[in-house]
Amino acid sequence: MAVISDGRTVSEVAAGVGVSRQTLRSWLVKYEAGGLEGLGNGSHRPHECPHQMRPAVEVAVLEARRAHLSWGPRRIAFELTRRGPVSVSESAVYRCLRRAGLIEPDGRRRRKREWKRWERGRPNELWQMDVVGGFLLADGGQVKALTGIDDHSRFCVSARLMAAERTQPVCDGLTAALRSYGETAGSDPAGPVLLPALPRRVG
Secondary structure (H helix, E strand, C coil): CHHHHCCCCHHHHHHHHCCCHHHHHHHHHHHHHHHHHHHCCCCCCCCCCCCCCCHHHHHHHHHHHHHCCCCCHHHHHHHHHHHCCCCCCHHHHHHHHHHCCCCCCCCCCCCCCCCCCCCCCCCCCCEEEEEEEEEECCCCCEEEEEEEEECCCCCEEEEEEECCCCHHHHHHHHHHHHHHHCCCCCCCCCCCCCCCCCCCCCC
């Protein structure tokens, strides 16, 4: 006001109130444009933000979500980009859905890392048997291995090498394992638990 009404210079008034000349000049421009109300603190928000989702894209995202409730941000971004001309990132879709209250914050599905170990309650209730290989030999040949573990203790009941995966060697290996480890360790009022007998050998 002193610059306008008293005719004082910008430098004098700026020094008197402790601001720079550039600040005082910007105040004068605002005063001339809007009077005293123009001197109020205006919003510093930019008129437009290059990272902000366009309204048309946001509408497309929300419509896709409402039409397909099982779709997440990744699927929606893929479908909109595939159909064109909309191109949007998964993170942008996630923020849009979160603003609209259509998904919970940090509610994106993650793979569970919980492992459940299946095991029998007592030794010798179940053996897991498998034939693995082949294992290369120095002479160029190969062998297979009949392996077996107890499903409760994880004790190895069989690790027998075989020249070929045939019925007879498998039966021989399982018979040897039954003779060595067929009864449960320790005592039980009901008596020892034996594995079921092998079927009759073929051939």
